[in-house]
Amino acid sequence: MVKWRIEIIEDFCKGCEICVNICPITNLYKVGKVDKPVLRMSERFGYQGYPLVEVVDPTKCTGCHLCDHACPDLAIHVIKEE
Amino acid sequence: MSLEESRKKLTQMPEMSLARAEALPHSLCPGCGIGTILNTFLRAMHELEEEGKLDSSKLVVISGIGCSGRISGFVKTDSMHTTHGRPVAFATGVKLARPELNVWAFGGDADLFQIGLNHTLQAARRNIDIKVVMVNNFNIAMTGGVPTVTTPPKAITKYTPRGWFERSFNIPKLMASAGATYVARWTTAHVFQLKQTFKKMALRKGFSFLEVVSQCPVLFGRYNKFRDPWSMVDYFMKMSRVVKGPQYLEEAAIEFGKPILVGEFVETEAPEYTETIYEAEGVVRK
Numbered sequence: 001m002v003k004w005r006i007e008i009i010e011d012f013c014k015g016c017e018i019c020v021n022i023c024p025i026t027n028l029y030k031v032g033k034v035d036k037p038v039l040r041m042s043e044r045f046g047y048q049g050y051p052l053v054e055v056v057d058p059t060k061c062t063g064c065h066l067c068d069h070a071c072p073d074l075a076i077h078v079i080k081e082e
Numbered sequence: 083m084s085l086e087e088s089r090k091k092l093t094q095m096p097e098m099s100l101a102r103a104e105a106l107p108h109s110l111c112p113g114c115g116i117g118t119i120l121n122t123f124l125r126a127m128h129e130l131e132e133e134g135k136l137d138s139s140k141l142v143v144i145s146g147i148g149c150s151g152r153i154s155g156f157v158k159t160d161s162m163h164t165t166h167g168r169p170v171a172f173a174t175g176v177k178l179a180r181p182e183l184n185v186w187a188f189g190g191d192a193d194l195f196q197i198g199l200n201h202t203l204q205a206a207r208r209n210i211d212i213k214v215v216m217v218n219n220f221n222i223a224m225t226g227g228v229p230t231v232t233t234p235p236k237a238i239t240k241y242t243p244r245g246w247f248e249r250s251f252n253i254p255k256l257m258a259s260a261g262a263t264y265v266a267r268w269t270t271a272h273v274f275q276l277k278q279t280f281k282k283m284a285l286r287k288g289f290s291f292l293e294v295v296s297q298c299p300v301l302f303g304r305y306n307k308f309r310d311p312w313s314m315v316d317y318f319m320k321m322s323r324v325v326k327g328p329q330y331l332e333e334a335a336i337e338f339g340k341p342i343l344v345g346e347f348v349e350t351e352a353p354e355y356t357e358t359i360y361e362a363e364g365v366v367r368k
């Protein structure tokens with residue numbers, strides 16, 4: 001099975017929450033269909049003073065690439081693991 | 083991690099090969115749709131280069147003034163940040179002088195359809211091989227949220243607290259009437275469609291026009307009951323209807339609460355301007 005790694009460039013993230021909301025698995029988590037989300041907002045703040053997004057369970061990532069294409073700040077990257 | 087290290091990390095991402103890391107993180111607000119457009123554009127150009135279909139040293143990205151106009155500063159290609167309303171005029175000049183280049187003009191609704199309207203229409207009429215991308219964020223964002231030619235009727239802006247009282251341009255219909263041989267519209271919720279359209283436009287010959295319906299959460303969304311960036315992207319996603327063909331042009335104007343038609347409205351062929359001129363003047367094309 002293909003595995004995916006999610007890299008977040010924290011200094012770039014502006015905490016807009018688009019990635020969290022667009023992620024299909026995280027949406028399934030919101031309606032109780034899976035036990036953990038892939039992404040969520042953390043309690044930490046980044047270099048620019050915005051709240052940061054964080055990865056909770058990368059094993060659930062299906063590699064759909066919606067989050068890394070939609071991120072306005074080029075801050076999140078879904079990478080295929082060999 | 084220092085900012086320098088973060089920039090280095092960005093350059094190590096293969097798909098970001100054309101991002102100008104030293105100019106990033108960019109100056110756009112959190113959740114601004116222009117960032118999504120930049121992101122998908124960078125990915126599209128990278129993919130074309132990987133596939134051997136495009137040489138990024140031949141790419142030119144030109145933009146005007148506005149938040150949308152900042153795009154040219156964030157790409158690692160030849161670029162020009164020109165005067166307000168003139169990206170298409172500069173692009174026309176670049177293309178005529180160096181026809182082998184792949185020329186893009188980015189601009190906002192006001193940049194391309196208010197102050198620069200005439201340039202946009204004339205370029206479409208000539209069918210010159212440039213690729214024009216209009217960021218429709220429903221307002222003149224850079225000067226503080228002023229209403230514009232695409233502000234939907236009844237929309238609230240800082241300057242129209244009781245609602246905007248004008249009709250807006252039907253952009254795809256306008257471009258089709260001007261003679262554009264390719265007219266498409268997508269929103270920032272359609273990230274893969276955006277990427278595919280950028281790739282298609284890069285390889286197409288003739289005038290290609292793309293309108294991207296985009297969120298300006300700070301100066302437009304907030305005033306119109308969109309509490310955060312996502313609520314506007316979500317609205318675009320829910321309200322979009324995918325169509326294909328010129329028969330849908332008539333209904334393509336955007337109004338609140340009505341479906342947003344997206345897709346390819348026009349795709350035809352016509353003689354290309356640069357080629358016609360070079361042939362007529364007997365100049366050998368490089």
Ligand SMILES: Cc1ncc(C[n+]2csc(CCOP(=O)(O)OP(=O)(O)O)c2C)c(N)n1
Nearest residue numbers: 148149150166190191192193221222223224
């Ligand atoms: C000749 C000229 N007139 C007016 C301005 C002021 N101005 C700066 S940006 C802008 C409009 C930008 O609106 P738009 O193209 O929609 O881009 P947005 O900021 O919404 O992305 C205007 C009128 C200017 N810079 N130059």
Ligand code: SF4
Nearest residue numbers: 013014016017019071
């Ligand atoms: S990673 Fe990108 S999309 Fe996600 S919160 Fe940060 S800036 Fe927004």
Ligand code: SF4
Nearest residue numbers: 110111114149223298
């Ligand atoms: S003012 Fe609006 S268009 Fe300009 S950067 Fe901010 S969100 Fe984007």
Ligand SMILES: [Mg+2]
Nearest residue numbers: 190191221222
């Ligand atoms: Mg605008």
